[in-house]
Amino acid sequence: IIALAGLWAYASLYTVKPEEKSIELFLGSYYKTGESGLNFAPWPVVRAEVLTTTRENTEDIGVGIRGGRADDGLMLTGDENIVDIDFQVVWNISDPREFLFNLADPRKTIQAVSESAMREVIGRSELSPILNRDRALISSEVGTLIQNTLDSYDSGVNIVRLNFDKADPPAEVIDAFRDVQAAEQERDTLEKQADAYANKALAQARGEAAQLLEEAEGYKAKVVNEASGEASRFLSIYGEYVKSKDVTRKRLYLDTMERMLGKVDKVILDKSAGGDQGVVPYLPLNQLKVGGSN
Numbered sequence: 001i002i003a004l005a006g007l008w009a010y011a012s013l014y015t016v017k018p019e020e021k022s023i024e025l026f027l028g029s030y031y032k033t034g035e036s037g038l039n040f041a042p043w044p045v046v047r048a049e050v051l052t053t054t055r056e057n058t059e060d061i062g063v064g065i066r067g068g069r070a071d072d073g074l075m076l077t078g079d080e081n082i083v084d085i086d087f088q089v090v091w092n093i094s095d096p097r098e099f100l101f102n103l104a105d106p107r108k109t110i111q112a113v114s115e116s117a118m119r120e121v122i123g124r125s126e127l128s129p130i131l132n133r134d135r136a137l138i139s140s141e142v143g144t145l146i147q148n149t150l151d152s153y154d155s156g157v158n159i160v161r162l163n164f165d166k167a168d169p170p171a172e173v174i175d176a177f178r179d180v181q182a183a184e185q186e187r188d189t190l191e192k193q194a195d196a197y198a199n200k201a202l203a204q205a206r207g208e209a210a211q212l213l214e215e216a217e218g219y220k221a222k223v224v225n226e227a228s229g230e231a232s233r234f235l236s237i238y239g240e241y242v243k244s245k246d247v248t249r250k251r252l253y254l255d256t257m258e259r260m261l262g263k264v265d266k267v268i269l270d271k272s273a274g275g276d277q278g279v280v281p282y283l284p285l286n287q288l289k290v291g292g293s294n
Helices: 001-014 096-102 106-123 129-133 135-152 170-244 246-259 283-290
Strands: 011-014 020-026 029-034 038-042 046-052 057-061 075-078 080-094 158-166
Touching: 011 020, 011 246, 029 046, 029 096, 029 170, 046 129, 057 106, 057 135, 057 170, 080 129, 106 135, 129 158, 129 170, 135 158, 135 246, 170 246
Parallel strands: none
Antiparallel strands: 011 038, 020 029, 020 046, 057 080, 075 080, 080 158
């Protein structure tokens, strides 16, 4: 009897490690959750299921992964292109009770939900961002969608992260696609160079236009000032002319003659020397001509 009691106690006692949780079943139904350390579950009416909740589990989805079908990772994008995607879903157990009782096959459920979520997100995205710059954004969006779907099932599963292994065009067209990408990159480079040249030329043209406007404004101011000065001088002279017409007229005559005769050679005939009595004076015309006299 003592030996039987010892065997029964041995079968009823079990240990739960810190990284584990246990679910005790009474005649197949949930009874309670065991704590870390030594636990007692009276066998055979109570049975304990011990699960590691901190261990990260991985589900691989895509072409050729773990013997999958050749088209497992082929997905249709929002712009009607096909992309070949391999990715991993990393998960752990957040609620052992829900994990045991609400999912008949947890791994297959996670795989199916993950593939469906990825196809949904890819289906509303364009090909180029998927291949180049939006992988992190897509990973985050798909991970959130997977978690929300599993939560609606009360699955007790926590999605830790999602890893992209590959996102490429199908193998049959990948070379042509890379040629297209190279052409697009060259186009972008040329467009940037053209924009830079246009900006430089525009800045230069604006500078020249500003300089021309500045010169025109300066010329305008000069002409206006000169015209204003001439007008003021004329008005001043006219005012003096009105006050004393003979004096002003003579003064204007003398000024004009001074300007006209000041730069030429002159011969002055003095009346007292007989210039008005018919006497013809001697003029050295040859010398005057050589000297440029008029």
